[in-house]
Amino acid sequence: MIRIILALLITTLSTAVHAGDRFITLASTTSTQNSGLYDYLLPLFTAKTGIEVRVISVGTGQAITIAKNGDADVLLVHHRPSEDAFVAGGYGIERRDVMYNDFVIVGPKSDPAVVSNQTNASGGLMAISETQSLFISRGDESGTHKREKDLWAKAGIMPAGNWYRDIGAGMGAALNMASSVNAYTLSDRGTWLSFGNKGDLGMLLSGDETLFNPYGIILVNPAKHAHVKIDMARSFSNWMVSDEGQKAIGAFTVQNLQLFCPNAHPDQNSDAICPSSKPRN
């Protein structure tokens, strides 16, 4: 019995030792994590500074809650109104633009609503609703879902009916369902590119500015949570907007296509056609 208790203590302690290392916790969104960006980016930062970055990737709303509770040191999300409210509430400081990617409308290659003829998102959605073509909505209050609702509102449509399916699930699940029932859906470009099971789906509309998806990085306010590792968090934020960090973000590709456009210093950004999934060599 005593031996068991000792073994338990040792196991528990070994985790506690880990916790003493140099690390920060980053609350971020599932789509960013799923794109593989962090797997590429964070080792570069850790190699330079020796600071490990632990990423909690959840929905935007939950990420902000985690940061509000002081359970993370840095926040990197993509919903500007929530970000501004977070800072205004005193929870965060030093918000900076980091990068953006974009959403795309995908659907069956046969394109019954002829979405590919449209030049902007509103037109695409209108075409879908007019032809009552199947549309899969995430319906999970994620950043992507919030954007989808904004876009419907912008197009002046209250989507409802048999053709509009609210599935309350993640992006991968939504894409899987769209692929199996040949439906349209709104996806972030990263998840779409790394999505393996494409079936007869194709990317039908992209590049419209209303589909752009900017990310901001915010430090959790040490005045609210004294334990926050502000110095390490700030050095991460600084690195993300530094030339080195911005170049690394731009250099990240999925299937040889650029996913994120660094925009910390828009005036210096010479990549005018970003994001356009331009091939890299």
Next chain:
Amino acid sequence: MTIFGQAAELVLSADAELMAVVGLSLRVSLTATLIASLFAIPLGTALAIWQFPLRQVLVVISTSMMALPPVVVGLIIYLLLSRAGPLGSYGILFTPTAMIMAQSVLIFPIVLALTREAILPLDRDYKNLLDAWDVSPLQRLKTLIWDARFAVVTGLLAGFGRALAEVGAVIIVGGNIAGFTRVMTTTIALETSKGNLELALALGIILLSIAVTINTAIHWISSFGRKYQVKR
């Protein structure tokens, strides 16, 4: 289907990252099972053999706890461990320790109920004999647990299986941090959400084979225990 082929290949390749995930899963769930058992086995035995005030209430509460969805357990532990919560100052949210805590809470009622069920018939057999010797309460606990050990271990393995297969609680309190708190089930959830079904399935296969191993063990252990039971 090729997806099964790819999954099998992944399993056989014994990829280091995959093995680390499997290893953490086993470590977290084993530790949780041990901690839960440390409390659940004696308490389950006590509930089986002694009449005391609130005993019935405890039985009802512990049985109801089995119906708790893992997500709820995860949320409760999350709120406790969050910096904004009562245990926040320890900073153990998003660590394997937090996952161990959540899983311990989750499987405690299972081990408790199965222990109680294992001890009840044994106590009916033994009670008069142990009374005639005036066996002390502590000695009585030890005797009953030891002689019901095969059934108790079965309950323990059932709890371990539940811990290992559970995703809702660990993903909330562990945060699914790559290389730190990412276990089999959270990886499966993540890879599925990415549409990366091969890796999800590969992990599913590993999980399944562990489950088969556990159930074989349960079967084997209980057949071993039956040898010592009075046949009437």
Next chain:
Amino acid sequence: MAALKLTNVSYSVDGAPLLHDISFMQENKGVNAILGPNGAGKSLLLSLIHGVIKPDMGLVTWNGISAQRNKLTRGYVFQTPIVLRRSVRANLAYPLTLTRENTQDQKRAIDEMLKLSHLAPLADQPAASLSGGEAQRMAIARALITKPAVLLLDEPCSNLDPASTKLIEAMIRTFISDGGSVFISTHDLAQAKRLADVVLFIEAGQLLEHGPADEFFAKPATPQAQAYLSGDL
């Protein structure tokens, strides 16, 4: 003198008196048989004597000490043997762990008891695999292993064949010749005649006769005992 003493002992369940105002004193020696028709309260009396049950009224003492205490100085054997889910050897070892006997003494005592009960070849079998007679012998050996002064047997040979009964009676005789004393309840009159030095006859919860066995069997004093011995009760 070491003795068992009952003073005005009564016991009832749900208002129905099962034993009523029983008082007697019995020196601790020889075989004391508790006789009486079914339902007279023989088993209950043994439980009270051992102290596993507390009387509603009255006192049970051994050498002036309450029967509730020092139970390990007495061995108690149930009508249906209770076997621990262990090997025969581990069953015998169990009471020794309660008295904290050292390992060397334990081993010696177990070997001695295996021999006495003729169970040595079955020592490492699960006790559950024993026959009824073997299990009862094991139960008696297990009761004897702590070297108690008194052995309490509740109908130990009911449902057993003559050969098993003979082996058990041999164990009882050995214990008596080593200076122990026995209280045995039985409804086997032949067995009582073979073993008993003293008879306690109870009927309907009352102790009606208490005296030397030969006198009891030769000329019972009460009509109830006469009827019982002639098979009319």
